[in-house]
Amino acid sequence: MSTEKLSRYINRHLLLLSQERDAEIERTSLIFSKCGPKLLEQKGLALNGLGVSSISVGLGNRTLVELERPAAYHTITTFPPHTFRPGDLVSIEENVVSASRSKKSSKPSSVSLRDKVKQAVEGVVYKILDSRIVIAIDPSQSDLSDFELPERCRVTKLANSITYDRMEHALKRLEKMIVSPAHLDAIGKPGSNSSVKSGAGRSRLVEVLLGVVVPSRSTMMHNISFFDDLLNDSQKAAVKFALESAEVACIHGPPGTGKTHTLIEIIRQLTSITLVNPHPLRLLVCGASNLSVDNILERLLALPTPFKGEKLKVTRIGHPARVIAHEGALNATLEAQAERSDQAVLVRDVKAELESTLNVLSGRGKGGKVPRGSERRRIWEEVRTLRKEYRQRESGIARAVLQESQVVLATCHSSGGHQLRAQEFDVVIIDEATQALEAVCWVPILKAKKLILAGDPKQLPPTVLSSPKSTECPSQSVHRTSYKADALTNPSGTTNPSRQVDEGSDADDSSDNEPDQIETSSRMSEKGLTPDAQQLTSKMASGLCYRSLALPRTLELTMFERLEKMYGPRIKSMLTTQYRMHAKIAEFPSKAMYGSNLITHPSVASHLLRHLPNITITSEEDAQEILGTPVVFLDTAGCEYFEKLEGDGDEGSRCNENEGMVVKNWLTNLVSAGVKPSQVGIITPYQAQVTLLTSLLRPLHGPDLEIGTVDGMQGREKEAVIISLVRSNDKREVGFLKEERRLNVAMTRARRHLCVVGDSSTVQHGSKYLKDWLAWLEENGDVRFADLN
Numbered sequence: 001m002s003t004e005k006l007s008r009y010i011n012r013h014l015l016l017l018s019q020e021r022d023a024e025i026e027r028t029s030l031i032f033s034k035c036g037p038k039l040l041e042q043k044g045l046a047l048n049g050l051g052v053s054s055i056s057v058g059l060g061n062r063t064l065v066e067l068e069r070p071a072a073y074h075t076i077t078t079f080p081p082h083t084f085r086p087g088d089l090v091s092i093e094e095n096v097v098s099a100s101r102s103k104k105s106s107k108p109s110s111v112s113l114r115d116k117v118k119q120a121v122e123g124v125v126y127k128i129l130d131s132r133i134v135i136a137i138d139p140s141q142s143d144l145s146d147f148e149l150p151e152r153c154r155v156t157k158l159a160n161s162i163t164y165d166r167m168e169h170a171l172k173r174l175e176k177m178i179v180s181p182a183h184l185d186a187i188g189k190p191g192s193n194s195s196v197k198s199g200a201g202r203s204r205l206v207e208v209l210l211g212v213v214v215p216s217r218s219t220m221m222h223n224i225s226f227f228d229d230l231l232n233d234s235q236k237a238a239v240k241f242a243l244e245s246a247e248v249a250c251i252h253g254p255p256g257t258g259k260t261h262t263l264i265e266i267i268r269q270l271t272s273i274t275l276v277n278p279h280p281l282r283l284l285v286c287g288a289s290n291l292s293v294d295n296i297l298e299r300l301l302a303l304p305t306p307f308k309g310e311k312l313k314v315t316r317i318g319h320p321a322r323v324i325a326h327e328g329a330l331n332a333t334l335e336a337q338a339e340r341s342d343q344a345v346l347v348r349d350v351k352a353e354l355e356s357t358l359n360v361l362s363g364r365g366k367g368g369k370v371p372r373g374s375e376r377r378r379i380w381e382e383v384r385t386l387r388k389e390y391r392q393r394e395s396g397i398a399r400a401v402l403q404e405s406q407v408v409l410a411t412c413h414s415s416g417g418h419q420l421r422a423q424e425f426d427v428v429i430i431d432e433a434t435q436a437l438e439a440v441c442w443v444p445i446l447k448a449k450k451l452i453l454a455g456d457p458k459q460l461p462p463t464v465l466s467s468p469k470s471t472e473c474p475s476q477s478v479h480r481t482s483y484k485a486d487a488l489t490n491p492s493g494t495t496n497p498s499r500q501v502d503e504g505s506d507a508d509d510s511s512d513n514e515p516d517q518i519e520t521s522s523r524m525s526e527k528g529l530t531p532d533a534q535q536l537t538s539k540m541a542s543g544l545c546y547r548s549l550a551l552p553r554t555l556e557l558t559m560f561e562r563l564e565k566m567y568g569p570r571i572k573s574m575l576t577t578q579y580r581m582h583a584k585i586a587e588f589p590s591k592a593m594y595g596s597n598l599i600t601h602p603s604v605a606s607h608l609l610r611h612l613p614n615i616t617i618t619s620e621e622d623a624q625e626i627l628g629t630p631v632v633f634l635d636t637a638g639c640e641y642f643e644k645l646e647g648d649g650d651e652g653s654r655c656n657e658n659e660g661m662v663v664k665n666w667l668t669n670l671v672s673a674g675v676k677p678s679q680v681g682i683i684t685p686y687q688a689q690v691t692l693l694t695s696l697l698r699p700l701h702g703p704d705l706e707i708g709t710v711d712g713m714q715g716r717e718k719e720a721v722i723i724s725l726v727r728s729n730d731k732r733e734v735g736f737l738k739e740e741r742r743l744n745v746a747m748t749r750a751r752r753h754l755c756v757v758g759d760s761s762t763v764q765h766g767s768k769y770l771k772d773w774l775a776w777l778e779e780n781g782d783v784r785f786a787d788l789n
């Protein structure tokens with residue numbers, strides 16, 4: 001593969017990323033340009049008229065600014081409804097008031113013109129209470145000599161651009177590795193083996209991921225002794241597969257199949273000395289979201305201490321405001337560990353001095369006067385020196401803590417932060433890899449020699465706002481690579497004639513942009529693909545043939561799926577036993593999405609709501625009709641419960657009031673029969689329906705009832721789930737419902753009971769998948785015709 005082609009691949013990624021960044025900026029600036037401060041506050045995106053109540057130094061030398069609504073400006077000091085959450089990126093700026101408003105203020109404003117143009121300070125929400133918000137400001141920001149908060153502040157939510165910066169940085173580093181002379185020397189030379197290179201040079205892993213060389217043959221491992229006796233056969237096979245793979249292994253975990261369970265076993269195997277692993281390895285474990293990282297962290301912390309040995313040393317990287325509020329997890333953060341270390345006492349002294357100096361600056365020192373002029377400059381100088389000392393001491397401690405950690409956990413993007421800048425790992429594991437952009441995966445990958453990806457490409461991909469611009473992203477036929485020209489090399493670098501790359505039967509390449517058309521091999525055959533295409537699939541499965549790297553057309557194509565497309569099913573191992581759904585609930589998704597390979601574990605196969613410990617059967621009718629039915633379809637066909645378009649959006653804002661009433665009635669049935677609202681989830685594809693259902697149901701059933709869009713419920717499960725399909729119209733439009741991955745997520749959240757509410761007369765005009773589901777529901781569900789009376 002030529003360097004030029006690899007460069008083009010990376011540049012296409014950079015282009016798509018910059019389009020995505022623009023789309024996000026456009027969306028944010030549209031809101032901000034259209035809305036004044038007051039409207040922003042009404043939309044929950046700003047908090048106006050705040051005063052600083054205290055400044056202190058928190059974990060990691062961050063300045064913690066506490067703001068409140070002063071009684072002098074507000075009759076009610078509690079915040080109005082807002083959307084601020086810990087971890088949100090925000091700006092603190094001066095709350096400039098218009099002339100007419102300032103007249104109302106009893107106190108003359110002391111804000112000077114110089115202050116008005118003062119730069120906003122960025123920070124992260126650390127804590128939010130009813131009437132106080134604490135914002136953590138990074139040392140780099142608060143080091144600015146003009147870091148001086150105005151008397152009246154406004155806090156506004158910001159779009160986060162750091163993630164884009166890190167993704168771009170990783171891709172540019174990757175490009176440098178590819179075009180570096182050292183790399184050119186090594187690439188494609190028979191017998192060359194650059195796999196051990198690290199640091200500035202690229203690794204064999206990078207080459208495999210970019211299709212420069214094919215994956216090395218696996219090292220067979222026999223006699224693996226598993227730590228977890230409960231692992232099922234497909235989980236054991238996946239662990240073995242991950243241990244044996246030389247460079248990359250993908251683990252496909254359909255809903256409820258114990259993906260995290262399997263990853264924990266892999267982590268234990270890799271970090272221990274075992275028969276097959278002579279040296280404990282150092283791991284970087286990442287996830288697409290903080291939730292997925294904390295999920296793994298909590299399970300690692302709960303592991304028993306080995307009989308002869310020490311507890312696994314784990315460290316969580318990430319802003320403390322974003323780490324799950326759980327004592328064990330917080331104690332595992334780098335900052336908490338650094339604070340507990342022996343050298344921390346020295347740092348604490350510097351911190352105390354720094355805090356009191358900062359308080360003098362803001363007029364909270366002895367005498368209460370705000371220093372001015374040369375005195376102020378002198379104190380700032382002191383702050384700067386103290387900060388430098390603090391930073392040096394603190395980063396020394398952080399390095400020491402990290403050096404001792406066998407497992408470092410972080411989100412993909414926070415693995416690009418300064419703490420891990422010089423750190424290298426043997427293996428990087430990325431959970432939820434099918435929800436992460438390829439570019440963000442490169443951030444941790446460049447720090448390791450081996451990669452394990454886990455995810456489910458049959459669930460929702462990462463959210464992408466931008467649509468590829470046709471002129472810049474030509475059709476697949478234009479950027480399809482010439483396989484004959486791209487001599488593939490085997491692990492030793494020589495051309496391997498027995499392994500071919502297919503040129504003509506790129507059967508599903510055109511679907512890069514249409515996720516719902518990506519097929520599993522079994523579905524391809526079901527759909528009657530040409531013998532050529534089927535032959536290709538089986539050749540790829542047996543490792544006889546590979547596809548070359550194709551230019552990306554959309555950011556939606558994740559690295560997991562791309563590798564599957566390039567190397568075929570042999571690159572992955574699938575978990576096949578699910579522990580979530582009643583067998584009936586799992587039947588359709590298993591057949592339609594997982595080639596009937598998803599098997600239900602006997603422990604859940606027949607579990608129903610009536611078996612829940614909190615249920616007492618008082619009426620046999622309830623027990624039968626509501627609590628004893630795994631799948632119910634409430635069909636509104638013929639009822640004329642038409643959908644409504646909210647706002648002027650074309651797609652994303654539909655609701656259906658009558659359908660909402662049907663949902664409400666069914667929920668009332670469930671709750672009256674003893675199901676707790678916290679055991680129920682209401683899922684719908686449309687945000688407007690979420691809003692409608694929230695106003696309808698929350699007052700009746702309280703905050704424990706979860707109501708969300710499909711996208712928001714991915715990764716969650718509930719004992720009972722009600723899906724509101726919303727679409728009901730004469731035009732036979734189904735919108736979002738045609739996306740099979742979205743439907744797959746919706747229908748696989750329920751453990752014991754799934755109720756679908758929808759209009760079959762509209763839905764039957766959707767995609768084949770939707771039609772098949774409807775036919776299955778009609779045949780297998782308890783079908784009832786919805787009637788509000």
Ligand SMILES: Nc1ncnc2c1ncn2[C@@H]1O[C@H](COP(=O)(O)OP(=O)(O)OP(=O)(O)O)[C@@H](O)[C@H]1O
Nearest residue numbers: 230231232253254255256257258259260261579715
């Ligand atoms: N081998 C096993 N034996 C018994 N129970 C298991 C086994 N593997 C997983 N489970 C159970 O299945 C459930 C799902 O497991 P886990 O959370 O690891 O799955 P997951 O695939 O990560 O979930 P998700 O579908 O949300 O991604 C958990 O309750 C877990 O205890």
